[in-house]
């Protein structure tokens with residue numbers, strides 16, 4: 001099958017699915033086997049030394065996991081891909097594979113909470129110098145890149161205020177210094193944004209979010225340049241953060257409807273953002289699809305849709321937030337995002353719970369902020385739900 005010209009909706013369904021399976025099966029089986037047997041010792045040896053394709057042991061590679069890796073590789077237009085047990089496993093394996101004692105990494109203050117913890121608590125223990133810049137300050141980022149760094153690590157849109165980075169511009173300045181560039185594409189998904197076409201070396205994903213899409217499975221993915229993915233794969237083989245075949249199957253199954261879901265979630269989020277923007281009890285709406293969003297022009301240039309996640313703040317404080325959330329019907333009050341069902345919660349109690357009020361203020365997170373990840377429900381029902389809950393505030 002030639003995937004070079006097809007669109008992402010077709011790739012989401014077919015990519016990886018053409019690897020041959022027995023008995024004419026049209027769905028990739030879950031291969032629960034830990035180990036793979038050979039009739040012939042020479043053949044075994046050839047597979048073990050990489051001279052011939054095949055599998056040896058499921059911590060390294062597994063046929064079901066391979067299907068998922070091939071699907072994301074094609075969707076992200078990458079040379080290679082490798083899978084992990086969680087998104088954080090993908091991110092920490094990437095950083096610990098690429099960075100060595102004495103290296104320097106440049107990133108942003110608004111990266112995902114777990115990633116921030118690696119930057120602030122763990123990499124410094126290995127004498128890695130971490131420079132976290134103000135997220136939308138492109139001049140500061142470029143200045144720090146120019147000073148030299150091994151890795152530039154970016155995320156756009158960011159959590160929870162959906163800030164937008166000009167990926168092409170920042171990747172270009174990193175390339176001039178020879179730095180390796182990594183983009184966390186979890187919020188956008190390959191349906192809305194292709195960081196490889198914007199020049200990045202690597203893309204990381206939490207497959208737990210939109211890719212799996214049903215809040216019932218965890219996973220992580222890294223794809224991009226062959227030499228770099230191979231380095232990360234070799235580290236993962238040894239530290240053991242491998243994805244289980246059953247989880248790989250569930251993510252692959254979820255990804256077949258990725259385009260359908262994401263297009264619907266883009267539409268729902270935009271309609272909800274517009275509704276909230278006009279509501280008198282709402283003070284701010286953060287969604288890159290709104291013309292009033294400071295990153296809208298860049299988002300329009302580098303994204304084909306603005307994603308399913310938005311955030312907004314209410315007049316008043318945390319009491320108003322609690323009243324609104326407690327009065328919503330079609331929302332799970334829960335962490336995470338990118339599921340078929342709508343999820344919402346205050347960053348104050350979820351992603352940014354460990355920060356002080358001052359730290360949250362510094363990141364521009366209002367006390368009354370609510371993050372809202374639109375599901376695939378009917379937009380009118382979600383808006384009616386928000387409308388009546390807002391009336392109770």
Ligand SMILES: *Cc1c(COP(=O)(O)O)cnc(C)c1O
Nearest residue numbers: 086087088112186187206208219
């Ligand atoms: C959730 C998330 C992660 C971490 O993924 P897990 O699968 O929960 O380990 C990383 N980056 C972003 C942007 C996320 O939203």
